[in-house]
Amino acid sequence: MKSYVAIVGRPNVGKSTLFNRITRSRKAIVDDYPGVTRDRIYGDVEWDGRHFALIDTGGFSAHDSAPFTGIIRGQILTAIQESDAVLLLFDGREGLNPMDITICEHLRLAGKPVLYLVNKIDDPKHESAVSEFYRLGIDRLYPISASHGLGIGDVMDAVTKHLSHGEEPQEPGDVLRLSVLGRPNVGKSSLINRILDSDRLVVSSIPGTTRDAIDTMCRVGGQPYQLIDTAGIRRKKSVYQKLEKFSVIKALKAIDRSHIVLLLIDAAQGIVDQDITIASYIAKRHRGCIIVLNKWDLAPKAPNLVSNYVDMVRERIKFLSFAPVLTTSALTGKGVMKIFNIVNEVSQQYNARIPTPRLNTMFQEIFMSHEPPRHRGRLVRCYYAAQIAVRPPTFVCFVNTPEGIPVSYERYVLNRIRPASGLTKTPVRIIFRKRKR
Ligand code: GDP
Numbered sequence: 001m002k003s004y005v006a007i008v009g010r011p012n013v014g015k016s017t018l019f020n021r022i023t024r025s026r027k028a029i030v031d032d033y034p035g036v037t038r039d040r041i042y043g044d045v046e047w048d049g050r051h052f053a054l055i056d057t058g059g060f061s062a063h064d065s066a067p068f069t070g071i072i073r074g075q076i077l078t079a080i081q082e083s084d085a086v087l088l089l090f091d092g093r094e095g096l097n098p099m100d101i102t103i104c105e106h107l108r109l110a111g112k113p114v115l116y117l118v119n120k121i122d123d124p125k126h127e128s129a130v131s132e133f134y135r136l137g138i139d140r141l142y143p144i145s146a147s148h149g150l151g152i153g154d155v156m157d158a159v160t161k162h163l164s165h166g167e168e169p170q171e172p173g174d175v176l177r178l179s180v181l182g183r184p185n186v187g188k189s190s191l192i193n194r195i196l197d198s199d200r201l202v203v204s205s206i207p208g209t210t211r212d213a214i215d216t217m218c219r220v221g222g223q224p225y226q227l228i229d230t231a232g233i234r235r236k237k238s239v240y241q242k243l244e245k246f247s248v249i250k251a252l253k254a255i256d257r258s259h260i261v262l263l264l265i266d267a268a269q270g271i272v273d274q275d276i277t278i279a280s281y282i283a284k285r286h287r288g289c290i291i292v293l294n295k296w297d298l299a300p301k302a303p304n305l306v307s308n309y310v311d312m313v314r315e316r317i318k319f320l321s322f323a324p325v326l327t328t329s330a331l332t333g334k335g336v337m338k339i340f341n342i343v344n345e346v347s348q349q350y351n352a353r354i355p356t357p358r359l360n361t362m363f364q365e366i367f368m369s370h371e372p373p374r375h376r377g378r379l380v381r382c383y384y385a386a387q388i389a390v391r392p393p394t395f396v397c398f399v400n401t402p403e404g405i406p407v408s409y410e411r412y413v414l415n416r417i418r419p420a421s422g423l424t425k426t427p428v429r430i431i432f433r434k435r436k437r
């Protein structure tokens with residue numbers, strides 16, 4: 001299971017610069033899908049064979065002029081609570097700042113492994129600036145220069161050492177894992193309670209699946225489902241608590257543990273940026289997704305309402321074009337149980353295997369009906385295709401020059417392979433690889 005490492009520090013110390021440095025360095029392999037969203041707050045990193053998700057908490061405060069107050073402060077504190085290790089950044093040029101001391105105190109209370117980094121040490125002659133920070137009572141400080149890439153390797157070695165302990169237990173069994181996500185007040189807890197209180201269902205809690213999540217097992221139509229991290233959602237909270245508690249890392253963790261995510265949108269309010277941010281995580285993680293327009297009872301009555309809504313969803317959340325869109329009212333219960341029919345359909349496609357001969361016929365036809373542009377004067381050829389994974393279906397296409405396939409052509413192949421294979425409701429991945437001799 002994946003670990004989460006948060007970069008924390010007051011504004012302008014260099015968090016985003018460090019984030020970019022680590023997620024873009026050559027030794028750390030990054031699984032990033034550009035173009036999905038403007039917001040870049042996390043990236044997957046591999047270092048010495050260990051994987052973790054790196055979170056830039058600086059991204060949380062991008063639109064806030066008052067740093068370390070209110071919601072932003074809540075965000076940073078929950079980030080600290082929910083990560084497995086923290087990189088705390090100081091500014092070596094500006095020296096120790098009262099806000100550094102406050103953040104340090106919070107970190108000590110949290111009891112998480114912390115690495116203390118003094119940034120902007122671009123030259124060995126600046127290293128004397130580091131000593132001032134020992135006043136915080138820290139044993140070890142790492143001088144780094146995020147912008148020049150100095151000292152980063154030591155930090156990465158130390159982080160991965162912390163992460164090599166405390167592995168989480170493996171997810172059990174093959175039961176479909178489902179999560180309900182959405183911004184505060186869209187109706188997540190109403191929906192889950194509605195599902196679980198229905199007397200058709202057998203419910204049992206399964207605590208301890210991971211360190212802090214409590215899942216719930218339920219059965220619908222004889223089919224078992226594991227609802228991810230339901231405890232925190234079922235409890236009723238005040239609006240203020242909800243704002244404080246909405247946690248990007250929590251959402252990421254739930255997505256990572258799910259096969260299929262129900263993304264709830266408030267139909268009365270329409271789509272807002274936070275919906276798109278969550279949607280983009282689901283897309284980047286290649287999870288199955290169903291977009292649920294909740295509070296449909298409040299939607300204004302108008303002709304073609306559903307199709308207009310679906311158009312709006314497709315327009316604003318382009319990268320989840322495969323996600324079925326449903327309407328529900330958690331309040332009246334209308335449409336709630338039909339969610340499971342769609343979940344089953346998506347699940348079937350998410351786990352589908354396409355026989356190799358059929359797959360190859362499809363790829364040949366797709367390449368023939370519209371050839372890729374020549375690469376340095378050479379024809380780009382597709383030799384062979386194979387499915388290498390399910391959840392989601394992942395196809396490798398062996399070609400002579402993978403570097404010669406433009407993104408637009410990848411998209412073309414993807415858009416053709418979906419209808420051809422019947423995989424219209426699941427994410428699908430296609431990887432172009434050089435044919436081995
Ligand atoms: P954040 O608000 O903590 O995310 O900080 P940023 O990453 O946006 O950096 C704030 C400013 O510090 C920018 O102007 C960066 O170019 C600069 N900066 C970041 N790292 C370094 C560094 O290692 N050396 C120097 N000299 N400047 C840096």
Ligand code: GDP
Pocket residue numbers: 182183184185186187188189190191233242294295296297298328329330331332
């Ligand atoms: P959460 O923060 O996403 O868990 O949202 P809640 O389930 O706590 O719902 C927030 C508010 O919206 C509550 O007052 C609910 O009663 C209300 N609500 C939830 N679903 C619906 C719905 O389908 N229709 C209407 N009219 N209200 C709803």
